[in-house]
Amino acid sequence: MIVLQQYTALGQFNWVSVIMFFLFVFITLGITWWASKKTKTSSEFYAAGRSISGFQNGLALAGDYMSAASFLGIAGMVATKGYDGLIYSIGFLVGWPLIMFLIAEPLRNLGKYTFADVVAYRLKQVPVRVASSVGSLLTITFYLIAQMVGAGNLIKTLFGIPYEWAVFIVGAVMTCYVLFGGMLATTWVQIIKAVLLLGGASVLVVLTLSYFSYNPIKLFNQAGELYSADVLLPGKFVSNPLDALSLGIALMLGTAGLPHILMRFYTVPDACEARKSVFVATGFIGYFYILTFIIGFGAMVLVGQDVISGKTGVVGDKGGNMAALLLAEYTGGKFFLGFIAAVAFATILAVVAGLTLSGASTLSHDLYVNVIKKGKSDERSEVVVAKRATLMLSILAILLAYIFKKQNVAFMVGLAFAIAASANFPALVLSIFWRKFNTTSACLSISVGALSAVVFIFLSPTVWVEVLGNKAAVFPLKNPAIVSLSLSLFTAVFFSLVKKEPHAESKFDEQKICTYLGIGAQ
Amino acid sequence: MINEYQSDVKKIISKRNLISYTLAGLMIMVYFTFIMLIAYSKQVLAIRVVGNLPLGIPLGVGIIVFSWLLTGVYIWWANQKYDKMVREIKSQLEKNNQ
16 A cells, blocks of 8 residues: 655755756856847847757747646646546647648748738738737737746745745746847757756656556556546546537647747748657657656555645645646655756746747737838847837736736636637638638637637636636636637638638739748748 | 749649648547547546556557657658659749749
C-alpha cells in the first residue's frame, strides 16, 4: 500500500528553485542583451529577421504553446478528475495538423508579421485590419489575464512571495525580453523553456514510473483499484454531447487561430522551413501531452487526490494545480521540487513574452502602420511604435493581473480559444481558400464570431453560474464555440454570396500564385 | 507571363489542395469520432484491452501519435514531390522572363 504524502516543502524558501530561477533569468537576459544588438529593423523586431531555422522554430512553437496552465492545470485535472483531464491533453494537440495542412505555408508566403496580413492580402486594408485586430487583441488579452493571474498565484504558493510582487517580477522580466530583444530574444527564451520543460517532465515521468516497475499499465490499473475504475473513463465533465462537441471545436480550431502561435511562422526564411517547424512542434507537444497522462495519474496514485485537492494538508487547491509539483517532491525530493518549480516560472515568463510581442505587433503593424498611417510609415517609426505598444501592453498586463487578483479566471483560456476558433480561424482559412470571401464577410464574420463567443460564455454555466453565482445559466453550454463558430461561418458565407467585390475576386489568382509557389513572398 | 504555364500551376495547386483537404478531413474525422465516442458511447471506451486497462487510454495516446504521423506524411510528400514541382515551374517562369 502506498503511504500518502503528508509533509511538503512547497511554499517554503527553496534554495534550488531560487538559484535555478536566477540562473534562468540571468542567462535569458544575457541572450536579450545579445539579441538587442541584432534588433533594429521592424523585420528583426517582429520576426527575428526571418533567421530562425525550422527545427528551432518548432521548439519555440512548442515553448510558446505549452503554458504553465497546460503543464500544471492538465496534470491537476487528470489527478483530480481522471480521464476527463486527458480530453484536454488530446484536444490541445489535434489543432496542430490543421495548422500544417491548411495554414502554415500560405501564412508564411502571404504575410509579413501578423495573420491580418493574410486576411487583408486582397481585401480593403482598413476595415479588415481593424476587425482582425479586434479578434487578435481579444484572444491575447483573455489569454494574458489567465496567464498573469495564474502566475501570481502560482509563484505566491511556490516561493512565498506576495502576489503583487510575483506579478510585477514576471511583468518586468518579460518586458525586458520583448522591448530590447524583440522576436530573437523571445524565440530563444521559448527554446530554452521548451527544453527545460520537456526535460523536467521526462525526468518526472521516469521517476514516477520507477514506482511501477516502469510499466505504465500497472500505474493505470493501480489508479483504477485505488479509486474506482471510473477514473479511467470519461465522466461527468462532458455529460452533454453538444458540450463535448463544442469543447472539441474550441480546442482544435482555436489552436489554429492563436495570434501568438501564427506569428511565429514569420520567423523562418520560407514555407519549407515553416512546415518543418510544425512537424517538430507537433512531435514535441504530442510527446509532452502523452507525459501528462503519466504525470496526472502518477500524482493521483502516489500523492493522492485528497492531498492534491487540499482536503488534507495545506497546499492543495480545488483545481489540483499543485499536482505535478507535489509529485516532483514525492519522487525526487526537495531538490527536484525546486527544479520543477523554477521550470514552471520560466514557462510563465516565456508564454507571456510571446503574447505581449504578438499584441504589440497587432497594435503597431496592423493598427498604427496600416490603419492610421494607411501603410505609409518608415522603418524607424514602426519600431518605435512597436516598442511603445510593448511597454503599454506590459503595464496593462500587470494592471489586469491586479484587477483580477481575486477572480476565478480559469474560464478565460477557454474563452480565448473560443474567440480564436470562431473569429480568427474562419477568416484566415476562408481568405486563403475561397475566392468569393470579401471585405464585408471578413469584417462581419470576425465581429460576429468574437462578440457571440464573449456574450455566450458570459451567459454560460462557466461564468453566469460559477463566477457570478446565479442559479441557472441562460445559455446551456459550458463552451460557446459550436454556436459562435456556426454564426460566424453563416455570416461569412451569406455575405460572400450576397455581396460582390470584383477587385478582391480578381486579385485571388495573384494571391494563389503567392500562396502555392511562394512567388512574391516576403 | 504566367498564362503559358497556367495549366501546370493549376495542376499542382489542385494536387496540393487534394492532399491538404484529405489529410485535414482525416484528422477532423478521427478527432470528432473520438469526441462522439465520449459523448454518446462511453461503453466503447470502457472495453478492457490489457488487464483492467480500458480502451480510452491507449486510444487517447493513439490519437496523439496519429496526429504527429499525419503531419509526417504531409511533410514527406511536400519535401519529396511538391517542392520539386514548384521548383520546376519557377525555373520555367524565370527562363521565360529572360
